[in-house]
Amino acid sequence: MSAPTHDPLTLSLSVNGETHDVRVPARKLLSDVLRDDLGLTGTHVGCEHGVCGACTVLIDGRPARACLTFAAQMEGHEVTTVEAMGRPDALSALQQALHEEHGLQCGFCTPGIVVTFEHYLRENPDPTAEEVRNVLSGNLCRCTGYQNIVAAVLKAAARMRGEAA
């Protein structure tokens, strides 16, 4: 498909299994379209250059920075945001473990961490603490200290494997 593109574009985006039609400029970042146009404010925006990880979403099931992606690029792809992962009355195993282990304070970084590890624990259900730290290095947290987040991820992994933890 190479339809000529005039601003604003009319896009059909698939987010969390629902199709949304939006009219946005080509230069609008996926993170901004999710927040401003779709009201999905769980995707946070920190640095806008790929460093902090707060804007991480899944694109076709794989973690990616929404601030380094244009919404226009997402037609024909599947975007999944933190809104699709657990809900207040039914937290996911990872969210529950973050809660129990005090893995968050202000929670600004938390959506990016949840999105990243919901995917990662499917790819690697039994990670070592070192592997968790390696992946977590892509998500900056200013207030908690990473110790509790690592503990939460390992606890969630054990529970997801069906072990008591």
Added chain:
Amino acid sequence: MKPAPFTYHRPASLAEALALLRTHGPAAKPIAGGQSLGPMLNMRLARPGHLIDLNDLIELDRVRVKEDMLEIGALTRHHRLANAPEVQRSLPLLGAAAASIGHYAIRQRGTIGGSLAHADPAAQLPLIAVTLGATLVISGPAGTREVAAADFLQSIMTVDLRDGELITALRFPLPVGDLWAFEAFSRRHGDFALVSVALSFARDAEGKIDALRLGLGGVDTVPLRLPEIEARAQGRLADEDTIRDLAAATAAAIAPEDSAKVPAVYRRELAETLVIRAFQSALTREEGA
């Protein structure tokens, strides 16, 4: 920080992408993974009038072994390089270097073509391409040409890419030595390395070094391969004395930039230490195998 306005194009084939580049000339910029161009657009360090999205050119996302080379399409992502069985088998050095790029989410999107075109002097894949003598395949208005990675990379973020050209693949010659290591030092995990070392060699029946390839990143405006050190190593036992001698000679052979943040003497010592470590980890890996 938001990008300046541009017109977005999503070609469905290489031919269409090349035609768009030709039509829009220097105002057009290709985007692959967007992991380097994205920040530059957001900070308005780049303000192309036309963005040509390469992500639908799935023909450029491929890893293929031919008898004497490993051919990797320009749109192959770092995560795939790090995990592809063909890479693990024939060029594990390339896989290990790809696995160490930035962060997990960055590796899912970033591509080898984008990394070479961006030409950050501290980046992993340009270093591996230079060390292993890779060739870039480039398509453009004048047809297809091939250029050695060492000639392609001209200076910091400056490459031999002419108007309307796209990198389509990298070709790595095979075989290479079965002993290898990639060592890098950065201040914070996932940051660009201050200095990095890529090493590949074989040993003969008597344990003597054969066909050494040694490359250094972060010590010049481009990754360097060090033929004089490679020659110095040829036919010597890979023992402690040799390794220390090669490391010291490497440190003496480079002239890193001197800055207040990272003095030249620091990079030099780092290079020496990393060369020793690289030999040691290559040899340890052999014993473990």
